[in-house]
Amino acid sequence: MKGFCLTLLTCLVWGVAVAQFEKNYVPAPLQDTIPPATLATLKAKLAADKARVAEPSKEVSNYIKELYDKRANFVIDQFNEDYILTDETLSPYLQSVLNNIYAANPALPRETKVYAHRSEAVNAMSYGEGTIAFTLGLLSRMETEAQVAFVLCHELAHYHTHHSDLKAAEVARFLFDPETKKKVKEIEKNEFGQYTRLTKLVGSFGMSITRHGRDKEFEADSLALRYYLNTTYDLQAPVRTLEILDSADVEPFRTNLDLRKHFDFKAYPFKERWLTYAPSNTWHANEDADSLHTHPSCTRRIVAIKRQLLTAQGANRKAIDYGTEQSDAMRRRSEFEIAVSRYHFGNYGRGLFLYLALAERYPENAYVHAMIGQGLYQLYWYQKNHELGKVLSLPDARFEENYDRYLSFVHTLRLMELASLSYYYSSTQRERFGVQEDLLYACWLSSKTEVSQSDPGKIKTEYIANFPQGRYLSKMK
Amino acid sequence: MKKSIFLLCLIGCLWQTATAQTLSKTVTGDVKVRNTGAILQNGQVKGYYTFYNLEKQDRKNNNYMLSVTDENLREINSVNIVRPNSYLLMDASFNGEAFGFLFYDMRERTLEIIGYDRTLKETNKVTKTLKNKYANAMYAYIAQGHEPMQSFLIAVPNKGFMYYGIKEESKSDFEVEFYDNTMKRSWTSFGPDDKFDFETAMEAFQDEQYVGSTIIKRTSVLSSDIDIDLLVQNIGDGKTVFRIPMESTKYKMMLAKVFFDKAKQQFTIFGEYFDKNENVIKNQSQGFIAVVVDMKGKIVSERTNSWTADINKLVAAKDKETFEDTNILFHDFVRTSDGQIFAIGEQYRRGGNPMTGMRILVYNLVVFQFDADFSIKKLHVFEKDKNAFTFPQGFIIASAKMLSYVAKSMNAFDFQFLQTSADKNTFVVNYINYDREKGQKAKNVLGSVIYTPEKVFAVDKLPLTRSSTEYYVYPAKEGYVMVSEYFKKEKRIDNRLEKLNY
Structure with a gap:
């Protein structure tokens, strides 16, 4: 009975944790x-x-x-x-x-x-x-x-x-x-x-x-x-782990982003030109010679592990369920934290891509949309200061196609187009989600662009009224 | 095409890291960067080359490394070659299928053209001995650090390469050669054996079927009386389609650009014009002329825009004084896809005197806009701070026009390069200027005058004063410029692409 209650409690806790990703983070x-x-x-x-x-x-x-x-x-x-x-x-x-x-x-x-x-x-x-x-x-x-x-x-x-x-x-x-x-x-x-x-x-x-x-x-x-x-x-885990490592180069999210869905606004319609994609066919020397790898090929490691498992004692033991829900929650949290980290270390280009991918999976998550708005503003700011190269990679056909397409899209945007996307994206999401701290900050950022029709002062006042101890207060000075 | 020569004397090896849009190279040891530059195909940047001197191989030879990146600064490959220690890389081209590199050996007075496939695997090499003293002098001049006045190895899309040189057994007649993708010579043509002992050929245009060359001819090396011809040849066999003087029924032309209209099978020659008795090098022009010729070289139509009757009246009142006080050197002409032609120039004035040193004062950038029917439409003036260049003492040239040509060869003008988009809808004029804005510390800026898809001009300014010891600006893929910075203390070269704002 005690064990049943504990299991139930664990399920409830992780159920709440998983639900959290759907709405906010x-x-x-x-x-x-x-x-x-x-x-x-x-x-x-x-x-x-x-x-x-x-x-x-x-x-x-x-x-x-x-x-x-x-x-x-x-x-x-x-x-x-x-x-x-x-x-x-x-x-x-x-x-x-x-x-x-x-x-x-x-x-x-x-x-x-x-x-x-x-x-x-x-x-x-x-x-x-x-x-x-x-x-x-x-x-x-x-x-x-x-x-x-x-x-x-x-x-x-x-x-x-x-x-x-x-x-x-x-x-x-x-x-x-x-x-x-x-x-x-x-x-x-x-x-x-x-x-x-x-x-x-x-x-x-x-x-x-x-x-x-x-x-x-x-x-x-x-x-x-x-x-x-x-x-x-x-x-099963040792072999499966090596299989996962073997596919490390394959991006977990491979679907092309629906950029039109994200960036088509009534007041600022999506432009067909932004989707122009011509992957480079330039040949590059193989930079990936196996002899230079610090780790041997996972296929060889899998063979060795399988050989060792054959003689392992207890090879017939029953697998114990260690809470796949908890692992799932950790996996999801890690995905969010990777995007958070990309922004934190100034890699706004990759970070924005990850947040857009998260938005496709969690369309109701206000935090994700807020971070997309913030990321667009950061790209605008860096481009304005001729420093875009510090925070955004150039397209490269060797990237996963969805990322290469996304990079081509951002590089196609002219400065005022980036400013407009930043402004209209944040404004639209604010209408959708109402008062949310990260979103309000995104709106304040984009209100400072040349295309803004909002007053940064008013947004700041609203932010202070709602979040007197807010995380972004120091940045809004 | 700007070539720079960094000479770095340091210790150790060569490290390369790439982050986002920056390619950073730490050059240590005795490794030296000899030249670096953009690789062009049809006027579009397809990559960059860097020629390193890695080490002494023996008493006479060095071990060099030729490294090639794509237009996004990602290394394609690198190759090591052992050549004499007096070797320099003079020119590089990519035609979509193959690379061509032109090397010059200062001591041995030889040229070597090496062909590589897309993977940088060597296909063939051609060696030429520069027995002709004028041919050697041309390369020696560039080897001393001067700006090349022309490109020598031109990529013909997917077909091969054009080489422009000087014929060995002549005083100084041109030699035009066409090499296929495996760097095998398909044909050669030479300047005719006539009274013009000094004929120089330069690229005018390339097409799938035809190649055009501008021929500048004179009777002696010191003569300032020049004539210019347009030579059009079949790309397959080099057979001359026509060779005509660049002149209309009434006028001579100078600084002209040739545009080929494939649909109409016509050529438009556009440039400044002069009376036939005038000297095109010394005299100021009468205005602009467009001459349209057919495939036989016969003039179909011509249209002039004279300074006095057509152009001066378009000068805005605020610009009148500057226009009256200065002359204009036109650097380049561009024809957009809608047929308009733009002439890009800089205002200049002669200053100083031979005793204290002659000077050339460079003022605003000007763009003359012509309709598709070649009539002048508008004058655009882009203000920038005055830049003064002083010639070495004892330098005497009476003609302001001639002085401007010499100044251009000495990098005295702010204009750097023109880049046209692949669809020919837009273009960017890049210049470097020492900007002295009120209330701010003076700084070097890269100014970009952009003709946007909306058919208006926008100006973007990129500050270049950073912590680097030296910097160079190169053409880049559409919408970007490539800035190369050398940090002496850290022994590092940072190459990065900067996106233009408009």
């Missing part, structure tokens, strides 16, 4: 600076890591310590530059999955913490000093908690086998290797062909690092499966 707070407790833990770990370095050569040891310092500073920067999410939903969810893994593998020291990372890339990273970053891009592709667990097992395997530390040592040893020094001296001595010989030397070492790195991926997969098999997560 409240973004996760931004991490301004690293929390003091996290900083202290990182510093203590750094000191311990450095104390452990015991290379026979002093200069190699010092260089490794220098790399550790850089690694720690990089992680601190990730916090301070808002990449790490210390919200109350996504990172705690990931941490709870990590805790499950540790509980099932008591021999592992609990030295890691996992955070959601504001990146659209489909990836997870173990920085090597105990921090694991799980990108929003990857989280938005995860179908079950078990898949999240397998990714975390993989990153834990990297951490507990010290792959990052070993790589640092390998680089340091190479740089201070007498043989390397001799080769560099030889290159310096002869003024001819220096660039080629230096590139070759560095390249061969890079290839060696990559090759070792790829081997370490197989090792991490193998160890990850051992950690994973100690949990009660289902056995």
